[in-house]
Amino acid sequence: MTSPDPALAPPAEPSPYASALEQLDAAADILGLDDGMRETLRRPRREFTAHFPVEMDDGSVRTFSGYRVQHNDARGPYKGGIRYATGVSLDEVRALAMWMTWKCAIVNVPFGGAKGGVLVDPDRLSDCELENLSRRFISELEPIIGPDRDIPAPDMGTNARVMAWMMDTYSMGHGHTVPAIVTGKPVEVGGSQGRYEATGRGVLFATEEIARRRGDALEGLRVAVQGFGQVGSVAARLLSEAGARIVAVSDAGGGYHDSHGLDVAALAARASERGRIQDPPPGADRISNAELIEIDCDYLIPAAIESVILDSNAERVRADVIVEAANGPTTPEAERILLERGRVLVPDVLANAGGVTVSYMEWVQDLQSFFWEEDQVNRRLSRIMRKAFAEVWERAETRGLSLRDAANVVGVDRVVRAIELRGIFP
Ligand code: NAD
16 A cells, blocks of 8 residues: 655645745845845755655554755754654645744844654654654754754654754764754753753743733733643743743643643643643643633743644634744734734744754854853843844834734844855855
């Protein structure tokens, strides 16, 4: 039996790449870019597809499909996570790679944008199968990655453990340890202090910055968080420590709601490594992920997957502010509806940039073999995130733009400048 080639499958509806292109077009219009530059930015520089075999525990062999898309490296080596999920497609990875290009430019770290993904449900693999798959996939990528070429990191469905296997595999092929080949590693093998929490901590900083400008106190602020993995659980815990009341959380199986506030620290302490909430919080109501988006709260933080705020539910979003911790959670049409309704949206390319910011610090530490204390990492992260927020805010205020358009204008402008300075080879 032949399975359909997912690379040839039509994009998921709504297509994340179509959303990414629409967002790029808006920034390009504001910047007045010519057609040649637009075409350069619209298309990824390279797209890599691999169909590769993995031996399963029962001795059978399964073929998996994976992608690496390298969008643009004008500002530095390609950088971006690797995702393991059943919804992975070339269309999705293209969008995620493009968003990485703008994100790195917005926080002004010297990287380009890339992304990778494997079509797999990691929860259905044993540890051994997951290790075999991870080692084989990184070997497939070997010709196009490297510590000064393209540096992967964790994303949905992958974690520090997977990064350790990938670093080891690449190092074995090179005859020496190459810690800077991936970021998001365990600290014992060249990871950075503070990297695990970095994206969630960056979400906290972005939330603090928008709340301060709106005059919203964090104390008592009612926040709903979708997704309870590396990003969602940390953002929820840090916001709760800062005084916010987390009224709803969820994982892939659904969520919990308690208007009095959930004990997030206890939930996070018991969550699985893959972001599954283990024990129902006492007194909380069971809700679906769709209900969480429409829950009565002040701030909504989608921290799981793309396209959860759509034109079909944007009218019913009750939160005043949406902080996009996930990549691409809001479609352009839904965003128009939210903005018309006076809602404020802090875009993914800014709100979740804390992860790549500390990945940059990890890469620098690996290259220098000189490691920093956690408070040094967190202080630098705070400074970089708050500066980027201020630059985006200032652009939005002075040009009358949404925060998404302002962020993309800042990011695209920096990438265009680098392309122009470097010129076209030959
Ligand atoms: P993760 O795998 O650690 O956690 C994902 C969480 O989302 C889990 O709780 C999972 O159960 C839940 N989930 C999965 N499918 C869902 C669905 N259909 N509906 C609701 N919840 C679902 O992943 P993560 O690293 O926390 O990444 C989450 C998001 O943040 C992704 O969009 C990712 O691209 C983005 N992001 C991650 C990082 C990082 O450093 N890990 C950095 C920037 C952006």
